[in-house]
Amino acid sequence: MIAAVLSLTLLGALLGVVLGCADRFLRVEGNPLVDEIGALMPGSNCGQCGFPGCAGAAAAIVAGSAAPTCCPPGGKALAAAVAGRLGLAVDLSALADDGPQIAGVAEELCIGCCRCSKVCPTDAIVGAAKQIHNVLREACTGCANCVDLCPTEALLLQPVPPTLPHWVMPKPLGA
């Protein structure tokens, strides 16, 4: 009885010391996963996720306080990549992803105030003062920063229309 208690206590103490040493000498400063996930994020720091920038969102995802699906501009593709990297099971079908969205300017409403172009994280809005602005489709991440600022509600997020070369065969039903 006493031998058993003693041996277990000893074993516990020994392993405790080993763990303590490991914590002291093998400590990793910062989580490399955060950087890795951060590299996957859009990097536009748009703030739609509610975290301070993409690095903040990456840290929150790694910490588990945010879902891999929290990034709207990244959409399904990003969620799948992040979940794959973290080994998480994510229900992608639950993600409200109507395909990627981009901003569009209603030309009859735009007054050329330049407010939107100042906040665009990727400089996707072009246009000088008093000129009608336009959105570069290739550069817009659909972060919606500009939408709220527009005084005439000329900016709206629109789904990217499906095109022939980019069309994807739907997954079979009833599967």
Next chain:
Amino acid sequence: MGILTTFKDWFGNDWGVHPDDRKRPAADAAVRVMPVPERLWLPLQQHLGAPARPVVLVGQRVKKGQLLAEAQGAVSAPVHAPTSGTVAAIAEITAPHPSGLTLPAIVVDADGADEWGERVGCADPFALAPDEIGRRVAAAGVVGLGGAAFPSSVKLAGAARAGVATLIVNGSECEPYLSCDDRLMRDAAAAIVDGIRIMRHASGAARVLVGIEDNKPEALAAMAAAAASCAEIRVCRVPARYPMGSEKQLIQALSGIEVPADSRPADVGVIVHNVGTALAVRAAIRDGQPLISRLLTVNGGCVVAPGNIEVRLGTLAADVLAFAGGLHGDGLGLARRLLGGPMMGMQIPHWRVPVVKGTSGILALAADEAAAGDADPCIRCASCVRACPVGLLPLEMSARIRNDALDAAAALGLADCIACGCCAYVCPSRIPLVQYFQHAKGELAARERARLRTDATRKLAAQRQERLAREASEKAAAAARRKAERAAQQSAAEKLVQGEPA
């Protein structure tokens, strides 16, 4: 089939399937030529590669064979007017594509005169330089007529550059129902052989192998007779087995060469062209005729008078069907509308879809011909493994795709899938395997595009941050400079004030 093949089959090399070919009686009916309809819709993209760019204006009068849209980019093909008339519009029309999306097309209203424009033929094509033939083929807009619609001139030029030894002419036509290649070989064997010789000249190949499945004895006999005088052309009988007409399978069956997965046939010294393409090349070189019409099969249980019909490109499938005698009971028993064959063809939502260069058939299948029914669970019978001509494990791949593990499916060789449909054809559980694979391929491509886009936007965001920082520091520097200048001015003024009394 030799003893060795039989022996290999015993040990599991019996790839492919033997579907009921249903080619007759349509294959035995004489070819009908459809008159030019009142209006033609010519999509700007009828080929693999970049779409063509229109060079005509709305309202302009065009002659038959006149260039409507020019090729742009290295892999592209021009579009020509199939008849004389007026350009009515450049409008959207439903694409010959399973999505049912539209694509831009040049609309030509026929004037009924069907009057040719200028044509530059050539009496002796063998006097032309090979690259000149390539240029003329490119200008005529000839693409592979077997279905893939890859620009033929690109293939010929690539073959000449690579120095291929063998030209394989694909007359196997392994898809059920389709018989247009069969019909061409029976009716125009001499012209096809002439076209083959021109292609051989252009590609620089030493020998030509013509592969024809043994379920087409008439075509085999006609081609053998026509090629009898050409020592370098050999007409070969290949066993009827789907997908024998698939490029890599045909190459292996005829020449024994297995094309490596990351290479093209030209890399191993082989190019493959369709028999229809040979005819189009001949017309382009000898008569200077661009590709403005093609032979296609109208077939299926719902068609009143199935057969092969010579159709101008841009004709709507609805008009072709009407010419072919319409559908039984006005399409009451129609289960599926298809362009191409039943194994790899695509479903279309309605008949207002134009015939393009790659349209080999229009099928109206009745309910008892079309695959349908709910999928049962996979019983792992491995029929799909046996049937797969590429050596994949369709059951394993589809199980992974079903659980959205697309990367795991890719690791099993999804990219090597040729979507031939053998696996789904034999599946006793009727699992839509090909749909799983196409979905996964599309989804993986979309993810790759999203990744590239994210990389690009991240770069833009970083550049913007850099610019903002630079502007801020420039502003700060300017402010400091102004402050210093002001301070200097002030002190100078003070000095002036102080010094004034002195």
Next chain:
Amino acid sequence: MNPNAFAAAPVASPHAHGGGSVARTMRHVQLALLPATLHGFWLYGWPSFLLWLLTILACVGWEALALRLAGGRRVGAVLHDGSALLTGWLLAMTLPPWAPWWVAVVGGFIAIVVGKQVFGGLGQNVFNPAMVARVALLVSFPLPLTQWVAPLAQPAPGFVDALQRFLGGAPVPDAMTSATLLGHARTELSRGVDLMQVLAGAPPSSLSWLGERAGSFGEAGALLLLAGGGYLLAVGVIRWHAPFAVLAGLAVPAAIAHAVDPARYLDAGSHLLSGAAMLGAFFIATDYVTSPSTVPGRLLFGAGVGLLTWIIRSWGGYPEGMAFAVLLMNALTPTIDRCVRPRILGRDRRGRPLDLPPGSPRQ
């Protein structure tokens, strides 16, 4: 909404189908089992028929219950595929012909609920359900599972008599019991009697082809099972690789060992014709769900089943080892499937693209 869009989601190619179905496959297998089954009825009389019937009813009943409890939408459609019926049939073939009613009901429960539905239903199970039930019954209830009635036992019970015996669970009268060849050999060997003496009085093995001997309900008609297997090969439901490998894996070591020490080891013919060798080779080792999906994998799997059967028969604690061997190899099936993969066209076995052949233009 785009007016051009499909009313329903688009359907991908192929638009033609070969016409095969799960139900059709199962019907072929049932047809192949029929001759041996009828032969069994003739040999063992009404009790065997009742056992056969109840085992099948139990399996179908448990399947229906499990599907309903799982909330499946297509209970009727799934039952229609005939897989539960086939499982029950195969299980009945492996039971002692005069086993009591509760063996059938418990066996059906183990086969369908524990062996199949717990894993997720058709196509998901790791182990062959009939073999799971057979082994579980043998280990749990050794007595009723090893009472072999002599073939054509006299007096043959009438229907009412058989029903009473079946429901009452009375043991087989001693006068009517008999030992299987493998069981007999095992018992005598353990008593120290060598096989030469044991088999001296036994009928020649050529008689075994006709199956007039004691044993499981379905194992007697080896020739009829072989004919059933031949039918399945002919209609293409099974392929020759797995059965051939099972029989070879059993016969080759048996022949070698018998040649070395005939007093200790049975000859290959006795092994092939006894016990569940034929049933196992043509109907169990060819089970789609629990066997590998590639040709080399099936050869490996079958050889493993045959070899393990011979090892268990020769040195194990039970006289018959087919069921154990099948279960052991079932457990290896996912590993075999992972390791043995077909070569992809244009790639080598490791999945790397082939080298260009010598003399090709772009090397």
